Amino acid sequence: MAKHRIYTMSVASVYPHYITKAERKGRTKSEVDEIIRWLTGYSQEELETQLEKQTDFETFFAEAPKLSPSRSLIKGVICGIRVEDIEEPIMQEIRYMDKLIDELAKGKKMEKILRTP
Template structure:
């Protein structure tokens, strides 16, 4: 596996951190799941399956049923890097997800997060 070590990290290892970040700011696990499903096209059952089978981030995004066409509207900075300028496609997908969770934790309305 070439690339960043996060690519081989199980999505299930990072998912609880997304949920905890949101819950610390008064948001819910259901909202985190809604964001993930919006971004990837996974159903609730499929998302649970990816967590249960511990797929890595590379497989999580590669096998996503339908990556959200509006995801290119996600802009801003995550870890000091503008997500819209990331050249590596998989890293950009991961950072899109990070940015959406950040927006949720900062209290942004779901309609705006989901680019409705």
């Protein structure tokens, strides 16, 4: 079975859309970066390096230093599919990130987005 097209897309090609979506709703690039760092464990410098290298989504998540253990608390629908029901691991990670950016754009507080107890 062929890989989904998004796996080979660079994170850098989608990243500006995340920023635009957040900024349209009064949120910031630094909040988007904080979400991505929380989800993946990349430092800000490592994140910027991945973006500069045009790293694809599959590699971006495969090389993530420490995926957040709290990401399993992310629930809900993105693109008509419940994120908690996605069986393909890389696709689930991508959709987790999409869901978190959606929550940011919808005005949720960062503590809620980052699943802080």
